[in-house]
């Protein structure tokens with residue numbers, strides 16, 4: 210049995226390291242040839258996960274066809290690249306989707322994209338409060354593993370669980386995905402509050418009212434409330450809204466400090482999924498008749514449709530209403 214990981218960014222590399230922790234072979238597909246070479250020759254990924262010595266049980270490849278040797282594929286490419294990357298992957302192998310976002314143009318969640326790109330492959334989702342560098346260092350972590358097929362979910366959980374990495378099972382795939390996608394947008398808002406010096410009361414308000422938005426949107430899409438209140442929803446929201454270790458929070462901080470969205474986005478190699486999800490989420494929420502004022506505010510800042518002052522004034526001027 211050999212697991213494959215598609216995407217050698219920070220999270221794909223950390224997951225490969227987790228799986229290789231007990232000596233099992235892991236094959237890691239990387240887009241960049243220099244990442245393949247650095248992993249195979251120096252057991253490092255300085256581009257995306259610097260400072261972590263990687264297990265020699267991880268082999269990297271640039272050839273997707275090599276993944277035909279795997280009986281499980283963890284899919285960790287950024288959400289907007291998932292469809293084209295999956296189209297090249299071997300068919301019929303269980304896919305554990307680890308990316309967080311909503312596809313632009315279609316409004317589809319990653320499981321829905323995967324069903325279209327690989328209709329013969331069983332699908333599960335892995336999502337929760339998990340900074341890659343902490344998992345790679347073996348720090349204690351809990352995560353949601355969602356799969357409609359309970360027997361497959363249990364097999365996958367047993368396969369990826371480690372003494373300090375605890376998957377919690379769910380059959381609410383949509384709920385797990387919505388939490389992971391929406392929290393990235395809300396983390397940008399919390400970063401803005403940090404960068405603009407709005408204080409910790411404002412951050413707590415954004416987390417709570419943002420969670421209300423996540424819940425409204427999730428319920429409208431068929432998610433269950435307990436999933437949204439669990440690791441993949443509230444848990445990840447709290448993590449990502451609390452630290453500049455989050456790329457989404459950091460992007461928001463730059464916006465709050467007065468940076469231009471275009472410049473902040475063009476100056477980065479790593480992915481801030483919330484920037485791509487925000488406009489899709491706004492459109493999906495409007496279409497479903499779900500109010501998401503914080504997500505709307507993030508969108509306005511990212512598209513430079515409104516200034517920071519205008520966005521703050523608009524949020525504070527909303528009608529008073531029951532909680």
Ligand SMILES: NC(=O)c1ccc[n+]([C@@H]2O[C@H](COP(=O)([O-])OP(=O)(O)OC[C@H]3O[C@@H](n4cnc5c(N)ncnc54)[C@H](O)[C@@H]3O)[C@@H](O)[C@H]2O)c1
Pocket residue numbers: 216217218219220221222239240241257285286287288290294307308309310339340341342478479480481482
């Ligand atoms: N980093 C984390 O702590 C973490 C934790 C949980 C989930 N995630 C999710 O994992 C996914 C990947 O994030 P990451 O942090 O590993 O990425 P990253 O920001 O570290 O690296 C960027 C990734 O994008 C890939 N990429 C760039 N252009 C591409 C293209 N044209 N086609 C295909 N791939 C391309 C790169 O090869 C690289 O793997 C995201 O959806 C993210 O939300 C990340």
Ligand SMILES: O=P(O)(O)OC[C@H](O)CO
Pocket residue numbers: 309337338339340341393396445448449454455456457458480481482
């Ligand atoms: O760095 P971010 O903002 O992409 O967050 C990483 C993970 O999603 C945290 O769970």
